[in-house]
């Protein structure tokens with residue numbers, strides 16, 4: 001969430017005994033069954049794709065319920081204090097809660113082919129290793145050692161300004177956010193929004209409709225678009241429109257770690 005330059009201002013939380021959270025043995029099979037051909041096609045066409053029903057309602061509720069448990073987190077950010085919007089979020093500490101620890105490498109494995117192809121098309125000479133563990137080692141060796149998965153909490157009137165989650169030199173180009181609350185029941189408003197800035201053109205907005213347990217995969221920073229005279233690069237930002245009533249929780253799964 002936070003640009004690297006201001007990370008140092010975010011106070012660490014004091015460590016307490018960590019509560020162990022549940023895992024789910026079927027995560028790899030569940031993620032495999034999502035329909036990756038369509039997800040890949042949507043990522044290429046729009047820069048984002050919906051992963052329908054990634055988590056069950058009980059799993060969403062269990063993750064959202066961690067918010068007050070400071071033993072789970074390394075730091076808390078009140079968005080209004082940094083000009084990021086209104087609302088707050090907390091970065092998980094390692095070890096991550098079971099479900100998120102399981103999802104991160106499995107989602108990564110399904111996204112690397114797209115990530116590598118995007119970089120090739122954009123002429124970026126970086127390729128991503130086959131395993132998330134190997135990519136994290138690359139981050140850690142460069143001093144990006146702090147976990148980036150985060151839990152966000154919004155109330156009425158809160159919103160998240162358009163941003164990019166870059167935390168250092170090493171960036172995995174796609175990230176995932178999971179909606180933990182149910183629109184219409186738990187909150188109204190609060191749409192996930194992307195904008196795409198094209199060279200010499202006005203920005204294109206995209207609103208992503210999600211229900212509880214759905215995830216959105218999207219470009220962190222930029223992506224290639226096929227033009228009539230070859231590929232060009234567009235710049236993406238994401239955010240959340242104003243929550244009109246109720247409460248909204250999301251969990252963000254970012255694959256690179258932070259400085």
Ligand SMILES: O=C(O)CCC(=O)C(=O)O
Pocket residue numbers: 001152160165176177192238239240249250251252253
């Ligand atoms: O709350 C949301 O839907 C957006 C969260 C976000 O900015 C992120 O996961 O990086």
Ligand SMILES: [Fe+2]
Pocket residue numbers: 001163164165238252
């Ligand atoms: Fe974000």
